[in-house]
Amino acid sequence: MTATVERTGDEAAEPAGAGETADERILRTSSLRKLLARPELGSAVGALAVFLFFAFAADGFLNASSLSTVLYASSTIGIMAVPVALLMIGGEFDLSAGVLVTSSALVSSMFSYQMTANAWVGVGVSLLVTLAIGAFNGFVLTRTKLPSFIVTLGTFLMLTGMNLGFTKLIDGTVSTKTIGDMEGFPSAHAVFASTLSLGGVDVKVTILWWLGLVALASWILLRTRTGNWIFAVGGNEDAARAVGVPVAKTKIGLYTGVAFGAWISGQHLLFSFDAVQSGEGVGNELIYIIAAVIGGCLITGGHGSAVGSAVGALLFGMTSKGIVFAEWNPDWFKFFLGAMLLLATLLNTWVRKRAEAVK
Amino acid sequence: MTETEKRTALVELSGVGKRYGNVRALEGVSLEVHAGEITCVLGDNGAGKSTLIKTIAGLHRHDTGTLLIEGEETRLASPREALDRGIATVYQDLAVVPLMPVWRNFFLGSEPRTGVGPFKRLDTDLMRRTTREALLRMGIDLRDVDQPIGTLSGGERQCVAIARAVHFGAKVLILDEPTAALGVKQSGVVLKYVAAARDEGLGVVLITHNPHHAYLVGDRFVLLRRGTMVGRHTRDDITLDELTRQMAGGSDLDALRHELRRG
Numbered sequence: 001m002t003a004t005v006e007r008t009g010d011e012a013a014e015p016a017g018a019g020e021t022a023d024e025r026i027l028r029t030s031s032l033r034k035l036l037a038r039p040e041l042g043s044a045v046g047a048l049a050v051f052l053f054f055a056f057a058a059d060g061f062l063n064a065s066s067l068s069t070v071l072y073a074s075s076t077i078g079i080m081a082v083p084v085a086l087l088m089i090g091g092e093f094d095l096s097a098g099v100l101v102t103s104s105a106l107v108s109s110m111f112s113y114q115m116t117a118n119a120w121v122g123v124g125v126s127l128l129v130t131l132a133i134g135a136f137n138g139f140v141l142t143r144t145k146l147p148s149f150i151v152t153l154g155t156f157l158m159l160t161g162m163n164l165g166f167t168k169l170i171d172g173t174v175s176t177k178t179i180g181d182m183e184g185f186p187s188a189h190a191v192f193a194s195t196l197s198l199g200g201v202d203v204k205v206t207i208l209w210w211l212g213l214v215a216l217a218s219w220i221l222l223r224t225r226t227g228n229w230i231f232a233v234g235g236n237e238d239a240a241r242a243v244g245v246p247v248a249k250t251k252i253g254l255y256t257g258v259a260f261g262a263w264i265s266g267q268h269l270l271f272s273f274d275a276v277q278s279g280e281g282v283g284n285e286l287i288y289i290i291a292a293v294i295g296g297c298l299i300t301g302g303h304g305s306a307v308g309s310a311v312g313a314l315l316f317g318m319t320s321k322g323i324v325f326a327e328w329n330p331d332w333f334k335f336f337l338g339a340m341l342l343l344a345t346l347l348n349t350w351v352r353k354r355a356e357a358v359k
Numbered sequence: 360m361t362e363t364e365k366r367t368a369l370v371e372l373s374g375v376g377k378r379y380g381n382v383r384a385l386e387g388v389s390l391e392v393h394a395g396e397i398t399c400v401l402g403d404n405g406a407g408k409s410t411l412i413k414t415i416a417g418l419h420r421h422d423t424g425t426l427l428i429e430g431e432e433t434r435l436a437s438p439r440e441a442l443d444r445g446i447a448t449v450y451q452d453l454a455v456v457p458l459m460p461v462w463r464n465f466f467l468g469s470e471p472r473t474g475v476g477p478f479k480r481l482d483t484d485l486m487r488r489t490t491r492e493a494l495l496r497m498g499i500d501l502r503d504v505d506q507p508i509g510t511l512s513g514g515e516r517q518c519v520a521i522a523r524a525v526h527f528g529a530k531v532l533i534l535d536e537p538t539a540a541l542g543v544k545q546s547g548v549v550l551k552y553v554a555a556a557r558d559e560g561l562g563v564v565l566i567t568h569n570p571h572h573a574y575l576v577g578d579r580f581v582l583l584r585r586g587t588m589v590g591r592h593t594r595d596d597i598t599l600d601e602l603t604r605q606m607a608g609g610s611d612l613d614a615l616r617h618e619l620r621r622g
Contacts, residue, residue: 223480225470228459232467235456242454243468244439302458 039296040308042347054322064201074317075210081291082213083261085309087254091234091301092148096155098284104130104266105276109176119184134259138252167278180274193271217306235302294344367430369562375424384410390581392562399573402583416448417441447529449520457509462490464508493526514545533564570603
C-alpha cells in the first residue's frame with residue numbers, strides 16, 4: 001500500500017479510465033497485459049489460426065456456402081454454449097444440457113401430436129416443461145448443496161431414461177410420429193429452422209438466434225446487476241452471500257437460462273425435420289462445456305464471457321466442417337478438439353494466475 | 360465509564376451466549392459499541408471471537424442474553440438484516456471476489472442502476488467514479504479501479520472493504536482480525552483506516568489477538584477466553600502492560616514465566 005494523500009482533490013475527482021490520470025504507477029499495467037486478461041483472447045487467436053489453416057488446407061473452405069455451413073454447425077452448438085458459459089461463470093456445470101434439448105423437442109412434438117393441437121401449443125408447453133426442468137436442477141442444487149456434477153449427472157441419467165421410456169410408451173418406437181402435416185408447423189419451421197437468403201447466401205435462422213443470444217448474454221453479464229451477481233457467485237460464493245447477493249436465486253436463474261437455450265435448440269431439432277429420435281443429445285453436454293472452456297470460461301467459475309463461448313463454438317464448427325472440406329478422415333476431429341481444449345485451458349489458467357497474483 | 364454510559368449504545372450485548380449442540384461456544388458476554396469509538400474484542404484462538412461477531416453480524420442468533428441495537432432488543436435473522444440495520448462486517452477472508460474489478464466488488468450486492476424497464480442497467484460511470492472517490496475520502500489512492508481486486512495486497516483489500524462499509528452508511532463496522540495476516544507496516548496502514556472510519560462517526564468493533572494493535576486505537580476492551588468474558592475495561596482503567604498480561608493468559612503467564620526462569 002503506497003497511499004499518496006497529497007494529490008489534489010480536483011485531479012482525484014476526475015472519472016477513472018479515460019487515461020487522464022498521469023499516475024506514474026499505471027504505466028506498469030501495459031496494454032498487452034490488459035489484453036491478455038480478456039477471457040476471449042486465447043480462443044480468438046486459436047480461431048484465427050484454425051481459420052487460416054483450413055483456408056489454405058481445404059479447397060473451397062472460403063466459399064460463401066462453405067462458410068455458411070460452418071456458421072450453421074457453430075450456431076447449433078453456440079446456442080447452448082452461451083447459457084452454459086453463463087452457468088460456468090456462475091460456478092456450476094450442467095451435464096443434463098445435451099439430453100434436455102432432446103427432451104424439449106420430444107415434449108413439443110408428442111404434445112402436439114397426442115392432443116392434435118396446433119404445433120405452437122406444443123412449443124409453448126415444451127417451453128414451460130423445459131424451464132421447469134432447468135429450475136428443478138437449480139433448486140435441487142441450492143437446496144441440497146450437492147456438487148452440480150452429481151445433481152445434473154442425476155438429471156442427465158433420468159432424462160435419458162425418460163426420453164426413451166416415454167417415447168416407446170407413447171409412440172411404440174424410439175422416434176416420435178411426424179408432425180409435419182399439423183397446423184402451425186410451417187410457421188414454427190420458419191421461426192426455428194428456416195433458411196434465409198441474405199445477399200444470395202443461404203443463412204440458417206439458428207445463426208440469428210445464436211447472435212441474438214450472445215448479444216443478450218453479453219448485455220446481462222457486463223451491464224446488469226444480475227451479471228455482477230453471476231460473476232460473484234462463481235468467483236466467491238460465500239463473499240457474495242455475505243454482501244447480500246441472492247445466491248440461490250442467481251443459480252436457479254442460470255439453470256433456467258440453460259433450459260431456455262435447450263428449448264430453442266430442441267425446437268430447431270424438431271422443426272428441421274418433423275420427428276425426433278429419442279436417443280439423441282447424449283454427449284452434447286460435454287461439447288457445450290468444451291466450447292465454453294475454449295472460449296475462456298474458468299472451470300472453477302468467476303471468469304469468462306458470452307463472446308468467448310461463441311468463438312469456442314465457431315472453433316468447433318470450423319474444425320468439424322474444415323476436416324470434411326479438406327477431405328480428411330473425420331476421425332481426426334476429436335483429436336483436434338482435445339488438443340484445442342488442452343491449449344485453451346492452459347492459457348486460461350496462466351491468465352488467471354496473472355490476474356490473481358498477490359504482490 | 361460513566362458519562363458515555365448514559366448515551367444509547369449503537370449495539371449493546373448483555374450476557375449473550377451461544378451453543379452449538381452441546382458445545383458452549385459463548386457465554387455471558389457483554390459489550391457496548393458507541394458512535395465514534397472503537398471497541399476491541401481480544402482473545403486467543405478458540406476464545407469465541409468469531410462466534411461473537413457472527414451473532415452481531417446476523418449469521419446466527421444468540422441463545423441467551425440480549426442484543427440491543429440502538430436501544431431496541433433484536434435477534435438478527437440474516438446478514439442482510441444486519442446490513443439494513445447499519446451493521447457492516449469485514450470478514451477475515453474479506454468477502455471480496457478476487458477476479459472481479461475493484462469497482463464491481465465495491466458495489467456488489469448494492470449496485471446502482473440507471474434506465475427503465477428492460478433497459479435498466481448498471482450505472483458503470485457512477486460506480487467507477489464513486490469507488491474512486493470513496494476510496495480517496497478514506498485516504499486510499501488506488502492506481503486503477505478496473506484491476507481485479509485479487510491483485511491488491513491484503514492491506515489494500517482490507518482498506519477497500521472498510522471504505523465500502525463507510526460509503527454504504529454503516530453505523531457499526533465489525534472488523535474480524537484485520538491485521539492478523541499482515542506485516543507490521545501494512546497493519547499500521549489498516550489501523551489508520553480503522554481510525555478514519557471512527558472519525559467518520561462509526562462505532563467500530565475490532566476483533567484481534569494483538570493487544571498492541573488494540574491499545575493503539577481502542578476505547579473499550581473486552582477479553583474473551585474459552586467462550587467466556589474474562590475482562591471488560593475502558594482505556595482509562597487499563598494499561599497496555601496489563602492488557603497484554605491478561606490477554607496472554609494472566610496468571611497462566613506468571614506460572615509460565617516462573618517455569619522458564621533461568622537457574
